Amino acid sequence: MYIYQNKDWPNFTWDADVIAPLLGKVRHQQGIILGVMQGLGFRLQEETVLQTLTLDVIKSSEIEGEQLNHDQVRSSIAKRLGIEIAAAVPADRNVDGVVEMLLDATQRYEELLDEERLFGWHAALFPTGRSGTYKIKTGEWRDGAMQVTSGAMGREIVHFEAPVADKVSYEMNIFFDWFNSDQSFDPVLKAAFAHLWFVTIHPFDDGNGRITRAITDMQLARADQSKKRFYSMSAQIQIERKTYYSILEKTQKGNLDITDWLHWFLDCLLRSMKQTDQTIAMTLKRAEFWEVNSSIDFNHRQQKVVQMLLDNFFGKLTVSKYAKIASVSTDTALRDLQDLINKRILFKEGIGRGTSYKLFEIE
16 A cells, blocks of 8 residues: 555654654754854855755756756856856756756745646756657646656566556645645645655656655745755755665555654755755855955866866866866867966876876965
8 A cells, every 4th residue: 555545645644752853953953054144245145055056956857867067057047046157158958947947946935836837847847848768748747657666677666656647636736735825834844744745646757856856945945934045955865865765665655654754854954954064165165266366367268177176076187177178179278277377276286197187275
């Protein structure tokens, strides 16, 4: 029996003695974050929000196996929020679609969630009407069965089967009524309920996971009473995705006592909030770098690569990597790098093929 087949669905129960202390920790951490951010200047708040939303979009898509271009996501968000950034790039339609959905959820968190709004999100996620090579129904509820499976074709393991298609509209109307009107729950707990409830219905042909996480972000924005996002639940879920899928499967095959799910959700949320310290530190580091070097003239290629280094560039920067990132020849890359060395922005390590480049630490 799946959870939605219980006669009392969706009247969830939980052990308050287990959940209340953990919820208290989350609320305490939430207060710390909002207090710290209020102490930062507008520009640093803006940069932290941009960093957090960029991470949220990229990691939510990664959970579904889709890799989005970091620069495109960052540029798309900055453009829609009116934030000026260096080395902005045009974004693909699929990138813009995910960004539009997340910003609609978090910047308009006080507005009603309804069928029309979700259909708009779904259409934005799939602008071509296809998921990969498969044509799907977009901007409307699914009309077929929905199973979550793994394994090779012909030997699939069914982890979960969602409600039949002709019940989706009915189930979603109950969900909308609860989400928009029921204020009896703590708003953070409500985010956990909404996440489980929506992903259980699985109302679309595809994109259910990303929309689930957008709804979660929307409810967390309500809990924070702020459009500014300073922590990314999706980034933490991506790190813990094996456990995430395991606890979801266990909960959906259980009864209506969702204590274990709430415990995991709040633990995960707490860990995501604690990552905010690193995001703020990175933001301060970038801001200090550009302030100290405000008199230095960078070309757009150098700006792009230096920004990546400030964002904790993975691995070592070499001439070939610079050329690939900046889409230039190795000769141009070498000239750009030598110019940055002369300006004491970078220094060189190693010799020959082992040569790499690092940023000078700000004194």
